[in-house]
Amino acid sequence: xxxVTQNPRYLITVTGKKLTVTCSQxxxxxxxxxxRQDPGLGLRQIYYSMNVEVTDKGDVPEGYKVSxxxxxxxxxxxxxxxxxxxxxxxxxxxxxxxxxxxxPGTRLTVT
Amino acid sequence: GxxxxxxxxxxxxxxxxxxxxxxxxxxxxxxxxxWYKQELGKRPQLxxxxxxxxxxxxxxxxxxxxxxxxxxxxxxxxxxxPEDSAxxxxxxxxxxxxxxxxIFGKGTKxxxxx
Numbered sequence: 001x002x003x004v005t006q007n008p009r010y011l012i013t014v015t016g017k018k019l020t021v022t023c024s025q026x027x028x029x030x031x032x033x034x035x036r037q038d039p040g041l042g043l044r045q046i047y048y049s050m051n052v053e054v055t056d057k058g059d060v061p062e063g064y065k066v067s068x069x070x071x072x073x074x075x076x077x078x079x080x081x082x083x084x085x086x087x088x089x090x091x092x093x094x095x096x097x098x099x100x101x102x103x104p105g106t107r108l109t110v111t
Numbered sequence: 112g113x114x115x116x117x118x119x120x121x122x123x124x125x126x127x128x129x130x131x132x133x134x135x136x137x138x139x140x141x142x143x144x145x146w147y148k149q150e151l152g153k154r155p156q157l158x159x160x161x162x163x164x165x166x167x168x169x170x171x172x173x174x175x176x177x178x179x180x181x182x183x184x185x186x187x188x189x190x191x192x193p194e195d196s197a198x199x200x201x202x203x204x205x206x207x208x209x210x211x212x213x214i215f216g217k218g219t220k221x222x223x224x225x
Contacts, residue, residue: 033213035215040217041217042117042200042215042216042217042218043155043200043202043215043218044215045212045213045214045215048212048213058212059112059212059214090154090155098143098145098160099145099157099160100145100157100213102154102155102156103154104154105154
């Protein structure tokens with residue numbers, strides 16, 4: 001089954017404790033992206049990757065890191081999480097940056 | 112950079128009525144305009160998209176129109192049904208170049224009353 005998976009789906013952590021949210025797709029897509037969704041603000045792009053070893057900042061990259069060492073994986077790293085990073089995070093992938101297939105989401109709470 | 116404004120933020124219609132959601136964009140270089148539907152607790156899913164070389168696209172009860180001169184595009188849903196209730200997001204991007212940014216509007220919560 002073609003899909004985008006994210007782990008964990010729910011995470012509660014404390015300020016400053018490094019964490020990684022994994023994202024994996026099995027559709028051989030070149031393009032992958034991370035978004036955060038906050039009430040009233042819609043979906044905002046954090047980082048995106050057009051292919052392996054190619055990453056670019058989206059609209060809200062501060063406080064986040066990504067890497068794209070393999071085509072199928074695109075982890076999101078929060079080196080020192082803060083409460084303002086409490087959000088719902090979506091990973092997405094696309095063959096040609098047209099239709100994006102979203103993962104199920106990761107709900108992160110930073111206390 | 113690109114900025115996408117979406118209106119209204121909430122929309123309530125009676126079943127069977129039409130619903131229209133409007134978006135404006137700022138960057139004339141944008142050439143791809145998708146619409147995503149997000150049901151409660153679910154992930155966003157593409158429902159229709161339009162590229163800048165066409166002015167209108169239809170898929171059953173859903174249509175999207177694009178006015179490049181005015182830099183706005185709209186989603187039209189006819190004969191609305193309760194299952195159309197969801198949050199709808201418009202977006203804009205520049206496809207074909209090195210840009211991979213997809214800029215979303217803030218969303219419209221559509222409620223269809225039986």
